[in-house]
Amino acid sequence: MTRFSVIFFALALLAESSFGKRTPPATVEPVIHEGVRYIAPNDDGRRAHIEAWDVQTNRKLWDLTVFTNRIDPKLEEDVQWFFIDKLGVHDETLIVKSERGITYQIDLKTKAITQSEAAWSAIPGVPAHRNEIPELIERAITNGSLAKKYELSYRMNPFYLRGDFDGDSKIDAAALVKERSTGKLGIAIVHGSTGKVTILGAGTAIGNGGDDFEWMDSWRIHARDHATDETSAPKLRGDALLVSKSEAASALIYWNGKRYVWSQHGD
Structure with missing residues (x-):
């Protein structure tokens, strides 16, 4: 050689x-x-x-x-x-x-x-955010049986949040999703302890939010121990989601022990 x-x-x-x-x-x-x-x-x-x-x-x-x-x-x-x-x-x-x-x-x-x-x-x-999907969301939505009906939506930053939504001291996840057949937008909440998924919007109506969350332009965690002077504020078992439309309505989505419910905060 x-x-x-x-x-x-x-x-x-x-x-x-x-x-x-x-x-x-x-x-x-x-x-x-x-x-x-x-x-x-x-x-x-x-x-x-x-x-x-x-x-x-x-x-x-x-x-x-x-x-x-x-x-x-x-x-x-x-x-x-x-x-x-x-x-x-x-x-x-x-x-x-x-x-x-x-x-x-x-x-x-x-x-x-x-x-x-x-x-x-x-x-x-x-897009960088597509490569950073929490395992809980990926297992339940991206790679699970729900993938045939829903897909993750990246229309807002962040596209997912994590907190203890059902008050069991286990970390849960909430992700923005879109119903494939209709294009309607919503939120999927995945319980960390069981993997159970609840769809809100994206074809499934809840409160004044309806079955399409296209109106929503911001969301964040509302901690369970968040201080408030509102006497009408619901008693939270876990963290809640504060969803809103700029200069318009906002609402809390929270777990009441049996299901997720809607509490309107403004018009």
Whole structure:
């Protein structure tokens, strides 16, 4: 074998071994707040998660998935991995920043996760948020039996929220969905403990919201312990969803122990 052939063969092997391989994730500096150390292990390419450890006893208190990476089997898997690259804490909120520039805010009391309204960081031609679907939503809607009738909707940022909606101390998820046959928009709530899915809107009417939430232009978590002076405010068993149309109506959607109900807040 000539010297040129040896060099060419070596370069070919190097290219093959490096193609499609991503660099290792950054080591994220832990943060400590009120005796608890929060770390991002970055040890699972499919799941970005946070661990909370008691500083005094070094006992793990909880583990929470912040986002998952949706994997296309036709592509190299590791180039589809995105990790956490920064942690911070402000008041009772843990701030988590992903490698894509997406910021997640975790309420340390309820462990409810929301995304900031900052612009999405996108790969050319691929909306970044489509690759960060929580496992609970993906299992129930994207890959489940409901996929034939509904699809996720990305018309608003964030397109999903997490909280304890039924008050069982398990994290649930709510996602924007669209009924395939009609194009009607709504919300799918997935209970973390059972995987049960409730569709609100998207062809299923609820309260004054009707069966199409096309009117809704914002939504957020309304925490169970949210202080209010309204005497008519419902007593919440868990976190609620505050859905609204700018400069118009808003309403709470909450679990009453048997089903999700609508409480109008304005006209």
